[in-house]
Amino acid sequence: MPALEFPDPALTDGLVTLRPWRESDLERRFEAFSDPLCLRFSWPLTGTPSLAHVRERFAAQEEARLSGDELPLAIVDAEDHLWGGCSLYDFAPGEARASVGYWVAAGARGRGVATRTTRLLAGWAFEHLALARLELVCEPANVASQRVAERCGFVREGVLRSHIPFQGGRRDSVIFSLLPGELLTSTALEVR
Incomplete structure (x- = not known):
């Protein structure tokens, strides 16, 4: 698959902006991701994350983007404060399918950031990548x-038992799907 190009211009709804990661973001990314909730749900390894892990992940994500496997983006506010990260990944081009994921820093939670992010990324993916199915x-x-x-219109399909390796064992996953035309785009949520 060809390299995935970053959305140009960056995706924004005026409050949340999704832009490419920069090397200058890495320390802020490490600090934000080191939050216990991010580690509980998004850190797959058993050891404690380090800045070296974040640098390795940054490089691996760029390689994955160039090979057409992942599109990683930083979530920032209008003043470029880091609020989290998101990506499109697990591309199955022959099936017009991909997955969407995100994590939100502790200081940005409870403001609709993840919902706004998912809406922006899903809408762009359907329009520009011609996906027929998006999974979460x-x-x-x-x-x-x-x-x-659910706020974005994804439909819960069930539980994938022992779905992925996670923190030294295996983890179940709840799977949701979204098809073109199902995205709920209400912007009633306010970022404070």
């Missing part, structure tokens, strides 16, 4: 992510 998976105890999926 999360840990069954991650109720906040399940609510984000």
